Amino acid sequence: MEKDIYNVxxxxxxxxxxxxxxxxxxxxxxxxxxxxxxxxxxSKTRQTISIDTLEQIAKVLDVDITEFFKNND
Numbered sequence: 001m002e003k004d005i006y007n008v009x010x011x012x013x014x015x016x017x018x019x020x021x022x023x024x025x026x027x028x029x030x031x032x033x034x035x036x037x038x039x040x041x042x043s044k045t046r047q048t049i050s051i052d053t054l055e056q057i058a059k060v061l062d063v064d065i066t067e068f069f070k071n072n073d
Contacts, residue, residue: 005069006046009054012068014042016061030060 017027024038031053040047058065 004046006048007044008071009049009068010041010043010047012070013038013057013061016063016067017042020061022061027057027060031056 017024022030024042025035027033028035028038033053037047041049054068055065058068
């Protein structure tokens, strides 16, 4: 079964955030975003995200943006 791209992105953001040692609040603060936006991104809800915001998250987490699209299940 094909995974929803938003769930794949959210799962990968969470993975790299944890690797970096950030709490959701830490990531949200660095990006000037709300804690609830980060929480929604990482949850099973279908939170949309712009490419610009995704690129900013990638920079803060020090990963290539393409890593967010990999479905490693």
